[in-house]
Amino acid sequence: MSESIALFENFNNQRWSFSKVNHDDVSNVAKTFDIHPLIAKMLIHNLESVDIDYIASIIKPENKLQYELDDLVPSEQLENAVKRIRQAQINSEIVYVNGDPDADGIGGTAILVAGLRQLGLETKYIFPIRPTEGHGLQIRIIEAARDAGSTLIFTADCGTKDVAAVEYANSLGIDVIITDHHILGHKLPNALAIINPYLNETKNLYHDLAGSSISFKFIQAVFKHMKKDFPEFLYEFGMIVSALGSISDRVSLLNPLNRLIVSDGVKFYRDTDREGVKVLRKLSEGHHLMIKPRHLSRTVVPRLNAPGRIGNPEQNIPDAGVVVDLLLLGRGKRNAKKAEVVQKIFKSVLSIDQEMKQESMKSNNDAFKVAVDVNNVNEKRKYITAKIQDEMDVLVDEQVDINSDRVIIVEGRNWNSGVIGIDTDRLKERFLRPAIILTSQSGSEYVRGSCRSIPRINMYNVIDNVDQSYQKEFNKPLFCNEVESLGEKKMVSAFGGHAQACGFTLHRDNISYFKENIEKEMLDIPMESFEYHYDIIDKISFSDINLDFIKKIDEFSPYGQKYAFPIFYLESCLIRGGKVFGNKYQESVKNHVRFQVENALGSEDYSFSSVGFNLWEKYCFVKENSVEDSTFDLIFTIEIDPKVKTTKLKHSHIRLNVLDIRLRQS
Numbered sequence: 001m002s003e004s005i006a007l008f009e010n011f012n013n014q015r016w017s018f019s020k021v022n023h024d025d026v027s028n029v030a031k032t033f034d035i036h037p038l039i040a041k042m043l044i045h046n047l048e049s050v051d052i053d054y055i056a057s058i059i060k061p062e063n064k065l066q067y068e069l070d071d072l073v074p075s076e077q078l079e080n081a082v083k084r085i086r087q088a089q090i091n092s093e094i095v096y097v098n099g100d101p102d103a104d105g106i107g108g109t110a111i112l113v114a115g116l117r118q119l120g121l122e123t124k125y126i127f128p129i130r131p132t133e134g135h136g137l138q139i140r141i142i143e144a145a146r147d148a149g150s151t152l153i154f155t156a157d158c159g160t161k162d163v164a165a166v167e168y169a170n171s172l173g174i175d176v177i178i179t180d181h182h183i184l185g186h187k188l189p190n191a192l193a194i195i196n197p198y199l200n201e202t203k204n205l206y207h208d209l210a211g212s213s214i215s216f217k218f219i220q221a222v223f224k225h226m227k228k229d230f231p232e233f234l235y236e237f238g239m240i241v242s243a244l245g246s247i248s249d250r251v252s253l254l255n256p257l258n259r260l261i262v263s264d265g266v267k268f269y270r271d272t273d274r275e276g277v278k279v280l281r282k283l284s285e286g287h288h289l290m291i292k293p294r295h296l297s298r299t300v301v302p303r304l305n306a307p308g309r310i311g312n313p314e315q316n317i318p319d320a321g322v323v324v325d326l327l328l329l330g331r332g333k334r335n336a337k338k339a340e341v342v343q344k345i346f347k348s349v350l351s352i353d354q355e356m357k358q359e360s361m362k363s364n365n366d367a368f369k370v371a372v373d374v375n376n377v378n379e380k381r382k383y384i385t386a387k388i389q390d391e392m393d394v395l396v397d398e399q400v401d402i403n404s405d406r407v408i409i410v411e412g413r414n415w416n417s418g419v420i421g422i423d424t425d426r427l428k429e430r431f432l433r434p435a436i437i438l439t440s441q442s443g444s445e446y447v448r449g450s451c452r453s454i455p456r457i458n459m460y461n462v463i464d465n466v467d468q469s470y471q472k473e474f475n476k477p478l479f480c481n482e483v484e485s486l487g488e489k490k491m492v493s494a495f496g497g498h499a500q501a502c503g504f505t506l507h508r509d510n511i512s513y514f515k516e517n518i519e520k521e522m523l524d525i526p527m528e529s530f531e532y533h534y535d536i537i538d539k540i541s542f543s544d545i546n547l548d549f550i551k552k553i554d555e556f557s558p559y560g561q562k563y564a565f566p567i568f569y570l571e572s573c574l575i576r577g578g579k580v581f582g583n584k585y586q587e588s589v590k591n592h593v594r595f596q597v598e599n600a601l602g603s604e605d606y607s608f609s610s611v612g613f614n615l616w617e618k619y620c621f622v623k624e625n626s627v628e629d630s631t632f633d634l635i636f637t638i639e640i641d642p643k644v645k646t647t648k649l650k651h652s653h654i655r656l657n658v659l660d661i662r663l664r665q666s
Ligand SMILES: [Mn+2]
Pocket: 104, 105, 157, 181, 210, 211, 212, 249
């Protein structure tokens, strides 16, 4: 116990890890690619390699990777799917898509729908109501398909673990084709085909793809198999939605195919004439002309996610389907005309207020109506999240020992389970260790859980271990959910996700079992794994921080998961004018800080405006321990202030995004 206290107390679990790179290797890479040594160092660090060919293959992947589809899944899976699609064409069947209601699942759904419609199939899509149903293939959706006379359902970004639901579909004579990228369960569902690259046991190109990319590759493979040319518009569309899904799901950008999808997909997103995407772009990016892939996780992605998180058709809140409606709007005169109206109305919307809930927005323009809904729902989501966090502070105080708990577990009541993922993420960021939020819904005996983890801890495995020991002891799964259909109760399994983000449902009687055993499992994890490492490329000087350098960094984008945007280190700075701020919905919770960074050494007159997200507590901590003329060491990323609206950049537009501060030990 004393060891953990020492680690978590006073931010002691934060480590600054400096990249250790051989000087000769740096100069070799710098010379070969004709780049700044700091950029060479970043490439060696991110790629963990000094092999010139390998580095070249990642930073400039071959475009032909986009058309190689051979090892996507074992061939019989694809053949089964293609055969079944042919049969559906012949019989003029109606098919359904059951997607996951997040940006990735929306992307997968959109490309499946567009692709299947292109193949002549009447295709409908329905999403789970996330606040009440969660994720995965739903009994309700299977029944809706049956009622419509459909005998074929596709999943997008879900389904891999839905053994019981697939069994139920089969019992109604409905075939299921799963397209998904989630980790395989201990038992596979009895689906007609499972398009999940993890069926290939040897790791290949497709193993770290987003769910949307899997659906896209699947549609591409179906066309190839049927010897049909893949239409260009479908390629562009698939790239756009897969890029958005990939950014949202934070897939590895060390995978060359993911790099192509993200960089080309974002270009298509920026340049496309598709009317729906244009509207979405305008609502999400504003006038930001230089939008980079790494920005999209804060702009369009939350807007795509919002309806799915809180959408509930039963309460007249549009769900993820509204985003698919929007995305599917293509080009053409009719749509172009709509877009003109959209633009005019949108400008007036901006001037009215951020609050766009007014019903005065009644317009008979489809694209506009849809777009306003997406944005409204996003605003509403932000508000709900803020309210939870206010309550959260109280609960954290009551339920968590910040100095010693290895995992933050907070239990709350009647929160919208669609948004708890965001709050779990914030808890993780704030306390720099794994976090779990459990939330119960009134009228239900089941509790939903959301988990987020730090880089070195695989919480999926931890939670799976708890499930396995429960199954051994009680001969039934710990994670399950009861759904009612036609007065009959059905148990479906309810645990899935990834190493750093997963979700589950369990009966409230099992909460104490769950907590005890999670905590027990956490004790097996070595303390070093709890250290929160900032991987720093190198020390930088004030004079190196300039527009030209930012441009050079951008040349090697896209940045994201596993291919991190570089973190640099400045020594002996003065920090001045710290001002706390939060988002406009959170009056009581303010975590961020704005301040000015100045050079304490030499006569150079360098000063940068800086921002520290979630850094207010740490800022206060170091300030409290400092004296009048103390200097500080900082680690940060360099960016252009996102509020800048011009393409004519100036030095003063540079902003430091500070990640951590230390009092300089003199
Ligand atoms: Mn996904």
